[in-house]
Amino acid sequence: MTTRRLALQGIACAAAASALPLRAQTFPSKPITVIVPATAGGLLDSYMRGVARLAQPYLNNQAIVIENKPGNSLLFGAEAIARVERGDGYLLTQALQIQVRMPHMRAVGFDPFKDFTWIISQVGSPFGVAVKADSPLRTFDDLVAAARARPGTVSYATVGVGNGGHLIMEEAAALKGVQFNMIPVKGSTEGIQGVLGGHYDCVVDSVSWAPHVAAGKMRLLMQFGEGRLKKFPDAPSAKELGMNIVYTSPIGLIGPKHMDPAVVKTLHDAFRKAMDTPEHQELLDKFDLFPLYRNPADFERAMREEYEKERRMVVRLNLQQKQ
Secondary structure, eight states, X not given: OHHHHHXXXXXXXXXXXXXHHHHHHHOOSSOEEEEESSOTTSHHHHXXXXXXXXXXXXXXXXXXXXXXXXXXXXXXXXXXXXXXXXXXXXXXXXXXXXXXXXXXXSOOXXXXXXXXEEEEEEEEEEOEEEEETTOSOOSHHHHHHHHHHSTTTSEEEEESTTSHHHHHHHHHHHHHTOOOEEXXXXXXXXXXXXXXXXXXXXXXXXXXXXXXXXXXXXXXXXXXXXXXXXXXXXXXXXXXXXXXXOOEEEEEEEEESXXXXXXXXXXXXXXXXXXXXXXXXXXXXXXXXXXXXXXXXXXXXXXXHHHHHHHHHHHHTTOSOOO
16 A cells, blocks of 8 residues: 555656646746836836737737836835745736835835846836926036035926935935935926926936927936937936946846746746847837846846945935934
């Protein structure tokens, strides 16, 4: 009886082992949900919908369902996947820079390296400083000179305390030895309209300003990319102006912890193939993004480095949560 029981157990184990590659091969067999932690119609949502459509043929033509969960400093998606004990590839969210910054600023419901599986880095979003087209501030040096002449009165709008625009503008102010008046707004649209209406001197944000600059309604004084932007070649980088600040916020995909490596590879390969299509380049051009590809290992390694950089910046600017 014992011998028979052992034999049956061995058969069962062999069957289970042989089924694992089959499950990986057939993934996905149902729709995949991607949580976009922002409102429908915005940059994050529009890009995700576009690249998901391009990746779908490489994922057994299964639907990729976008679930919008705005608010909570873009953290609802990260906190949702952190509650999943073992990811199966059917619930993902966007990877964003704030996921490695906010843990240094306040309590959050996740650990970015214990609770996430980093899948792919797709694109980067440039940040810049833009003014109204008829502003007397023609250059970033003009903005600095005005702040030096009137400390704390030259205003910039940015989306909330602790976002990328806030941190890099305060870093720039520290390097230039001036003080700006930071105006936290609820969203990019509010900041843009405030500048166009003459309520704020400038806006510091990702590419929300791009269509207004292209239309001649705003002027880009400076941007925080590694080099000049293809679409706006007249705007110098911060490095050109003597500030060693390069800030390009990544957009990618993450899943819950303990994901099957074969499933991670399937997801990575599908979205990597989507990035190689001409249609993806059209998305980049439309939304003023640039390629920022990293595979799972490189993406996690890069974000661990960013985690430490963000910690140092938050401490330097005294933005950590007061206990």
